[in-house]
Amino acid sequence: MTGARHLLTISQLAGYAGATIKAVRVYHERGLLPEPPRDSSGYRRYGAEHAIQLMKIRTLVVAGVPLARIKELLAAGPERFAAAIVEIDRSLSKRADEIDLARRRIAQLHGGDRLFVSAEVAGYLDRLREAGISERTVLLERDLWILLQSAAPEQAAAWIADKLEAVTDPAFLALYLDYDAAVDWPPDDPRLTTVAERTRRWYAERATSAEDGPPADPVIFRLAAAAAGASSPAWARIAELAKQVP
Amino acid sequence: MTGARHLLTISQLAGYAGATIKAVRVYHERGLLPEPPRDSSGYRRYGAEHAIQLMKIRTLVVAGVPLARIKELLAAGPERFAAAIVEIDRSLSKRADEIDLARRRIAQLHGGDRLFVSAEVAGYLDRLREAGISERTVLLERDLWILLQSAAPEQAAAWIADKLEAVTDPAFLALYLDYDAAVDWPPDDPRLTTVAERTRRWYAERATSAEDGPPADPVIFRLAAAAAGASSPAWARIAELAKQVP
DNA sequence: GCTTGACCTTGCCCCGGGGGCAAGGTTCCA
DNA sequence: TGGAACCTTGCCCCCGGGGCAAGGTCAAGC
Numbered sequence: 268m269t270g271a272r273h274l275l276t277i278s279q280l281a282g283y284a285g286a287t288i289k290a291v292r293v294y295h296e297r298g299l300l301p302e303p304p305r306d307s308s309g310y311r312r313y314g315a316e317h318a319i320q321l322m323k324i325r326t327l328v329v330a331g332v333p334l335a336r337i338k339e340l341l342a343a344g345p346e347r348f349a350a351a352i353v354e355i356d357r358s359l360s361k362r363a364d365e366i367d368l369a370r371r372r373i374a375q376l377h378g379g380d381r382l383f384v385s386a387e388v389a390g391y392l393d394r395l396r397e398a399g400i401s402e403r404t405v406l407l408e409r410d411l412w413i414l415l416q417s418a419a420p421e422q423a424a425a426w427i428a429d430k431l432e433a434v435t436d437p438a439f440l441a442l443y444l445d446y447d448a449a450v451d452w453p454p455d456d457p458r459l460t461t462v463a464e465r466t467r468r469w470y471a472e473r474a475t476s477a478e479d480g481p482p483a484d485p486v487i488f489r490l491a492a493a494a495a496g497a498s499s500p501a502w503a504r505i506a507e508l509a510k511q512v513p
Numbered sequence: 514m515t516g517a518r519h520l521l522t523i524s525q526l527a528g529y530a531g532a533t534i535k536a537v538r539v540y541h542e543r544g545l546l547p548e549p550p551r552d553s554s555g556y557r558r559y560g561a562e563h564a565i566q567l568m569k570i571r572t573l574v575v576a577g578v579p580l581a582r583i584k585e586l587l588a589a590g591p592e593r594f595a596a597a598i599v600e601i602d603r604s605l606s607k608r609a610d611e612i613d614l615a616r617r618r619i620a621q622l623h624g625g626d627r628l629f630v631s632a633e634v635a636g637y638l639d640r641l642r643e644a645g646i647s648e649r650t651v652l653l654e655r656d657l658w659i660l661l662q663s664a665a666p667e668q669a670a671a672w673i674a675d676k677l678e679a680v681t682d683p684a685f686l687a688l689y690l691d692y693d694a695a696v697d698w699p700p701d702d703p704r705l706t707t708v709a710e711r712t713r714r715w716y717a718e719r720a721t722s723a724e725d726g727p728p729a730d731p732v733i734f735r736l737a738a739a740a741a742g743a744s745s746p747a748w749a750r751i752a753e754l755a756k757q758v759p
Numbered sequence: 760g761c762t763t764g765a766c767c768t769t770g771c772c773c774c775g776g777g778g779g780c781a782a783g784g785t786t787c788c789a
Numbered sequence: 790t791g792g793a794a795c796c797t798t799g800c801c802c803c804c805g806g807g808g809c810a811a812g813g814t815c816a817a818g819c
Contacts, residue, residue, distance in 0.1 A: 272740055275663050278766070283663035288767085289806060308814055310767055315656035318663055319629050326622055330615040334805075345623070352619055359616050366609050369576040370602055376572055377595055383565050410561035417521050417529035417564055494520075524795075534796090535777060554785055556796055579775075760819100767814070778803075785796065 273304055273312040280313045284321040291321065299324050299338050330355055331362070380409050387427045388412045391434060398440045404447045407498050414494065433473075442469050446502065454504040463508035470509075519550055521559040530567040537567065545570050545584050576601055577608070626655050633673045634658045637680060644686045650693045653744050660740065679719075688715050692748060700750040709754035716755075 275283075281291050294300040300320055303313045320341070327337045332355055340351050375382045381389045388409070395405050415423040433439045445462045452459065496503030521529075527537050540546040546566055549559045566587070573583045578601055586597050621628045627635045634655070641651050661669040679685045691708045698705065742749030 272743060274660060274740075276766075279663045283659075283666075287806080289808095292769095293806060308767080310814080313663075315659040318659045322629050323622060326615070326618045326628065328805090329611070330619050349623055352622060355619055356616055359612050359619075363609055363612050365575070366605050366612070369572070370605050372572045373576050373598055373601055373605075376569060376598060377591065382572065383568050413529075413561040413564045414520060417525045417559075420529075522795075533777080535779095538798095539777060554796080556785080574776090581775090762819085763817090765815085765817105768812080770810085771808100773808080774806095775804100779801090781799085783797080785794100787792105787794080789791095 273314040275313040275318070277311050277313070280318060280321060283318055284325045286321065286325055294321070294324055294334070297334050297338060299334060299341065327355070330359060384409060384412050385416060385424075385427070387424075387431060388416070391427060391430055394431075394434045395443065398434075398444065400443060400447050401450075404450060407495070411494055438469055438472075442466060446505070449501045449505065450499045452501040454500040456501065459501060459504050460508055463505045466505060466509045519558040519560040521564070523557050523559070526559045526564060526567060529564055530571045532567065532571055540567070540570055540580070543580050543584065545580060545587065573601070576605060630655060630658050631662060631670075631673070633670075633677060634662070637673060637676050640677075640680045641689065644680075644690065646689060646693050647696075650696060653741070657740055684715055684718075688712060692751070695747045695751065696745045698747040700746040702747065705747060705750050706754055709751045712751060712755045 277288050277291055280286075281288050291300065295302050300317065303311050303317055306312050323341065324337055327340065328334070332340070336351075340348055343351070372382060379389065380392060384392070392405050392409055392412075395408065396402070412423065412427070415426065442462075442465055445465060449456075449459060449462055496506060523534050523537055526532075527534050537546065541548050546563065549557050549563055552558050569587065570583055573586065574580070578586070582597075586594055589597070618628065625635070626638060630638070638651050638655055638658075641654065642648070658669065658673070661672065688708075688711055691711060695702075695705065695708055738752060742752060
């Protein structure tokens with residue numbers, strides 16, 4: 268009569284615990300769930316004790332605990348088990364936070380540049396837009412910042428702080444608007460000398476008024492200048508002109 | 514000078530987007546991220562456009578979107594993309610709910626039987642405990658319900674409704690306490706005939722007062738009786754005695 | 760009895776999303 | 790000039806099962 272204690276088939280067991288037949292067999296293989304007795308034709312026959320164990324296993328599995336760790340936990344003493352539960356709960360709550368963050372980020376996916384550059388740089392770019400800089404130039408500037416932030420994050424951070432200050436200066440914005448207007452001029456346009464002159468003046472004034480300029484790492488600076496120059500021959504020419512009469 | 518547009522190494526790119534070098538190479542293989550130009554020694558050199566694409570990829574990856582789907586999405590038009598974003602957000606919110614549920618379940622892992630049986634059965638078991646039934650017998654009853662719920666969920670549901678009603682009857686509880694006391698008696702204990710007599714009377718009374726008894730599926734009923742009988746020879750004897758004098 | 764469909768068994772290969780390591784080439788910095 | 794830190798390709802491995810094959814078994818209906 269004790270055979271009546273093991274009357275569940277594998278699919279009944281799996282269905283009850285929200286698992287699949289395959290999963291149950293995997294748990295047998297990995298030693299998480301003891302193999303039950305077999306009936307006369309070799310079918311596995313389960314009892315309530317297996318159902319209980321399987322429910323525990325599934326609860327931990329859906330909580331994201333790896334099978335190897337589940338095996339340890341089920342074999343461990345209650346105090347170790349309780350400690351593990353606390354830790355698992357913590358990791359679940361962390362996962363929930365990550366999901367929250369992921370939701371906020373995918374929501375920004377079809378939107379602006381905040382996903383691609385730091386908040387500071389995004390703010391800077393928005394100031395440029397407000398000042399009337401063309402979207403094309405803003406995007407060039409954005410790409411430059413992406414390169415900078417990738418190649419030298421802390422230098423970029425120091426630099427953007429400087430730029431956020433500069434952008435409050437109307438003279439800087441005016442100069443930037445000149446550059447924006449000049450982007451498509453031919454390199455031999457005579458107006459470029461004027462822009463170069465204004466550039467020199469602004470830098471000179473700035474060097475006297477604020478003693479700490481951008482932490483001029485020459486390598487990075489040159490790369491940035493080269494990238495900008497590559498985008499616009501006119502800009503490259505302005506840089507050349509501004510250097511010529513120091 | 515256009516080489517300056519591609520100045521990031523693979524590790525700089527990966528670091529910026531929170532990926533690993535290996536992951537970036539996988540995205541190349543799968544066609545998610547275009548292969549960048551190589552420098553003179555065969556190293557990959559990336560530009561801002563790759564950084565932007567990689568950020569998009571990573572955002573979707575951490576949101577749990579499979580790489581194959583990400584590839585489709587990046588190639589699709591904006592309206593299809595937007596629709597997908599909505600769907601991804603919904604699935605993320607579902608995941609968040611699942612995590613919530615998982616947390617509540619692991620919290621019950623070291624606690625009572627509510628994890629292993631339905632809420633109704635758990636309530637029934639608690640009523641038995643309140644009535645003074647020994648924990649050992651309650652656990653036997655619980656295991657029986659686990660078998661029942663696994664093997665025939667809807668029959669078990671109908672049956673538990675019946676039991677929840679029975680448990681409000683003091684006569685039923687008194688009878689159950691008799692069984693609890695008898696669990697370890699030898700099968701030839703003379704007191705068993707008294708219990709059998711009370712059992713017969715209770716069933717007779719119930720059959721007249723409530724016309725709809727439990728939906729007596731004979732197979733399931735017999736299995737349950739056999740399981741109970743296997744746990745206690747005395748209970749098996751009571752069942753035999755109660756049948757003998759119909 | 761006989762078929763039909765649902766179930767069960769083992770065994771094998773497959774997937775995604777990379778990780779790890781080997782074995783070699785390159786670049787940077789002191 | 791030498792070692793650390795990069796980079797390259799290639800190969801095998803991990804988890805947690807899914808899918809399929811090739812067979813054995815069971816219950817219901819005719």
